[in-house]
Amino acid sequence: MKKKRAIPHTYVIVFFIIIFSAILTWFVPGGEFNRETFTLPDGTTQEIIVKDSFHYTDNVPQTWELFSAFFKGFVKQSNIIVFILLIGGAFWIMNDSKAIDVGIFSFLKKTKKIEHIKLFRFLGIENIIITLIMIMFSIFGAVFGMSEETIAFVIIFVPLALSMGYDSIVGVNLCFVAAALGFAGALLNPFTIGIAQGLSGIPLFTGIEYRFFIWIVLNLVGIIYVLRYAKKIKKNPKSSLVYEDDNKNWRSKEHIDAENLKYYTPFSAWIVYGFISVVLVVFSFIYNQTTLSIGNSSTTMPIIPLLAGLFIITNPFVLKKSVHFFILNILIFTIFFLIVGVMGYGWYVMEIATLFFVMGLASGIANNKSPNTITKLFLDGVKDIASAALIVGLAGGIIIVLQEGKIIDTILYSISQSMKSMGKVGSIGIMYLIQTFINIIIPSGSAKAALTMPIMAPFSDLIGISRQATVVAFQFGDGFTNMITPTSGVLIGVLGVAKIPYEKWVKWVTPFIIILVILGFLLLIPTVLMDLNGFELINN
Secondary structure, three states: OOOOOOOOOHHHHHHHHHHHHHHHHHHOOEEEOOEEEEEOOOOOEEEEEOOOOOEEEOOOOOOOHHHHHHHHHHHHOHHHHHHHHHHHHHHHHHHHOOHHHHHHHHHHHHHHHOOOOHHHHHHOHHHHHHHHHHHHHHHHHHHHOOOOOHHHHHHHHHHHHHHOOOOHHHHHHHHHHHHHHHHHOOOOOHHHHHHHHHHHOOOOOOOHHHHHHHHHHHHHHHHHHHHHHHHHHHHOHHHOOOHHHHHHHHHOOOOOOHHHOOOOOOHHHHHHHHHHHHHHHHHHHHOOOEEEEEOOEEEEEOHHHHHHHHHHHHHHHHHHHOHHHHHHHHHHHHHHHHHHHHHHHOOOHHHHHHHHHHHHHHHHHHOOOOHHHHHHHHHHHHHHHHHHHHHHHHHHHHHHHHHHOOOHHHHHHHHHHHHOOOOHHHHHHHHHHHHHHHHHHOOOHHHHHHHHHHHHHHHHHHOOOOHHHHHHHHHHHHHHHHHOOOOOHHHHHHHHHHOOOHHHHHHHHHHHHHHHHHHHHHHHHHHHHOOOOOOOOOOO
């Protein structure tokens, strides 16, 4: 019997990509653009390329440096690595209470009660659940660029998907892929659309009408694709690429009989409730008004006092029922405050990780665990999630090698020259391919905007393409391949938390990416052939 060929480990795949990147530094000429500082819409600064400033330099072939790239990759991605470790530890403390199991059981039980409604039965209650969750996260991605935050939600949605009879891939689709679709079809994302339009010299968030159409089309295609896959797995769970992985990593874990669980509320839960309530009251006085920014518009309201009031009012009822529901309520309000923090106070991974860390501690104390037990649970969670954190740092070494080899600018300059002598449709297609290719090397949307838009925007004027169309090409190129590129710390982190091998994810997502890439090109054609609002040419 022929021996089955072993699939390379994710670490092995990333390591060989680093070696390949190092080999490129020996053959690709070195080159650099001059750069200047540009002020972004949020007041921060970003280095941008000076037009027509490319010049060749000596390349720096990488040899032993590919090993030091591991260390530098860890340093570069340290914020996401620490974020993953804190999230893993915090949720392990929460999971010890079995609160999430109770929540999933209660959620599925309630959905069964409305299946008797003819419309819901026709559409399928689980199809409705998947659709609504994906739309919600897509909105988050389209409006405020949710990306890193999805790592935390994977721990919630993978068990939910498995409990509904699906697999971990469906769980990842519910939050990460949905947010990525919103990111690609961004409406008001300040990290991509805001920066790209600002660098292109066009009014912020113009052209939103056509981008809204784009967002609808992308989500329609994406949700249908996921629903078809979910239906296939529901019918035959063993057809899943990760069936054995899910059995080993998720289904084999101890679960509770939530229906026969003994519900109780220790006195420590009431203490936690009182302490958090006092803290929220204090913060309500300090931050009595919050300005929530959505794209180029904003609204000011007493959102923190409102959330504090809801927390204080609702929790006595859930505490009387069980500590499990109190911990779930803490999780729900943690998510609410995460949204407020991101949209109102510019939170990033440090603040979000801190918020979830506090959530984990509060859950452990409410469940009447001793300090030593909470510490042990936290360390167990960190140990369980460590491989996901380590692969993020390893993948960061790819970018380090290319940067220190001084070949990124050369690659960008060389492929940008390929647009010459092309027609409008051909040129916008080449721009799209360039942005897609660069995203594999530089997955950061803001960094890529700063790198490419100062070149692409003026060039579009010369060939009669609106700068807005160039922004859309950047938008698509930046969005779709975020779901497959190994240099994306977010993707690698998500897969690590979900315990999905990278090679199996690539096998599943590649057909989907191909569909999206082709769809993106078709959606670009109207931007150069039709008279769309916000896509006017700039007069020279």
